[in-house]
Amino acid sequence: MNSPEPSSAPPNSLAQLRQGDAAIVSGLVEAVGYDDGNGSGAALLARLRDLGFTAGARCEVVARMWLGGDPLVVRVGGSTFALRRAEAAAVCVTSAVTA
Numbered sequence: 001m002n003s004p005e006p007s008s009a010p011p012n013s014l015a016q017l018r019q020g021d022a023a024i025v026s027g028l029v030e031a032v033g034y035d036d037g038n039g040s041g042a043a044l045l046a047r048l049r050d051l052g053f054t055a056g057a058r059c060e061v062v063a064r065m066w067l068g069g070d071p072l073v074v075r076v077g078g079s080t081f082a083l084r085r086a087e088a089a090a091v092c093v094t095s096a097v098t099a
Contacts, residue, residue: 014059014074015088022060023093025053025076030090044090052076053091 017023028048030041053059053076062080063073071082 012093013089014053014061014083014091014093015072015085017061017093019061019064022058022096024096025055025057025059026092026094027055028053028090029092041090044087048087048090051081052079058096059091059093 012023014023014025028045030045057076059074059076061072062075065071068085070085072085072088073080073082074088075081
């Protein structure tokens with residue numbers, strides 16, 4: 001009774017996914033510990049949206065560096081990008097449904 005149902009589980013961040021995992025973007029949040037130089041993560045969120053990290057987009061972690069897992073190589077749409085873990089933490093995802 002104490003364990004939450006899978007459908008009520010909060011979304012994970014892209015930074016928490018393992019290599020080979022695919023997910024659906026559910027939204028963007030300001031990343032804790034990310035500093036863009038002016039005290040706001042607004043520039044990061046705008047950049048991520050411009051790259052295609054929008055709600056409903058399918059993304060996949062293609063590779064992670066072995067020491068510390070930073071950076072991540074992520075595919076969204078038809079493009080592949082390298083993101084720092086702090087940047088990937090701003091992308092909220094839910095599990096991709098496999099058919």
